[in-house]
Amino acid sequence: MQTTTSPPAPVTGDARVVIDDTGDARVVIDDDATPIVRLLGRTLRDSFRTGHAVDALERLSGSVAVRSHNTPQAATVVVGDGAATVTGGVTGGTDAALVVDLDSRVAVVASDGDPLLAEAVRQALYPQPPAWRDAAARFWDLTRGIRGIPDVLVAVALGPDGPEEAHFGAGPDTYRIVGSADQLAGVFTGADYLLSALEHGLRVQGTLSQLSVMTAASWKVRFDV
Template identity: 40%
Template sequence: MSGAVRIEVEADPTPLVLSLARVLRESAAVPELRDLLTGLTGTVALRSQLDAQAATLLFAEGGVDIHHGVDEGVEAIPLVPYSDYALAATPDELASAVQTLLNPPVPAWRDAASSFWAANHGSTGFPEGLRVVCQTEEEEIRFGEDAPAYEVHGPADALAAVFSGRGETFLFAIATGVTVVGSVAHLSAMCGAHWKVRFGV
């Protein structure tokens, strides 16, 4: 199939709707996942177990429409808390395919950090410089001005995850082994930057 895959959201989408759309766009960029997405037909509803958010995904004609809430007659599948995005066990084949689509490959930490910087540098409050240190590879990458630079240290998989918008918040990354060096004001800006990437806005 050529051309962009249709992934549409409602006019005033909730955070869950935005994050689902963002991750499906990532999957649409992977050839085998693109083929899976464009071949699906049917409806799946997902419900958060951490808050009141829910979303319905309607697959048809090679694309998907996503809106908040659960459509009448559809049984919502719970999202496993603190996961991106694991679904509660279900024998439903469509739901299994959706779970595959909601878990595309995570980019390499360098690529994720570069995209994170490109999406956020110049934003109000965002650090003028960023130093990312990968502890497992003993390598680092710098963006912007050398000083003052906000520093993010961690293992490769944790860096890749946080800079590509995985996890509920930037602070969640600290529980996965990421450490930061910088001001509280910049930490707040990094949290906002993470949400910008996570929600694809």
């Protein structure tokens, strides 16, 4: 679902506007953003782009503190008029608070404060992954210019009907990633760390040098850098 809303007010100082694929300014993050700010900003951008949880965000406004469940990382998400601003740290009071597992697709561990606002932001921070082929195609478009990236990316989805393959690029240098459709979508969208996914059953075929480059590509997509 696509929605039409007014963009957030112009931002001054050390912040930058992230433009989604429809051309609307929907997410604003710190210019010198910390990893948690970049991760939350990218996740919210995915939600706005796909229309996930946007209805609730258009009806509500307020600020939500988001804290990592196992690290000191924290950020503040301010929503209103179908847009969001993400800044590093938490200063002063907020309308709601979420404690999240950043390594598990920003899954909420605990919440407090305004229940409707907390739930709306929780949903927006947990968008449904796209089809694995679409995720792989977008990953390739975003990362193909990285120095040392393999000529060809082969994604293999394992399912009950057997493996399905998708090929991107052309040339002799090939890198293969094999896993379930959900694992592939998670890595290709940046929802999951590549190295963490390897610990949970994802498989790759390539050189250590290629793994290093693909890890960098995974971070680029995850943190929108």
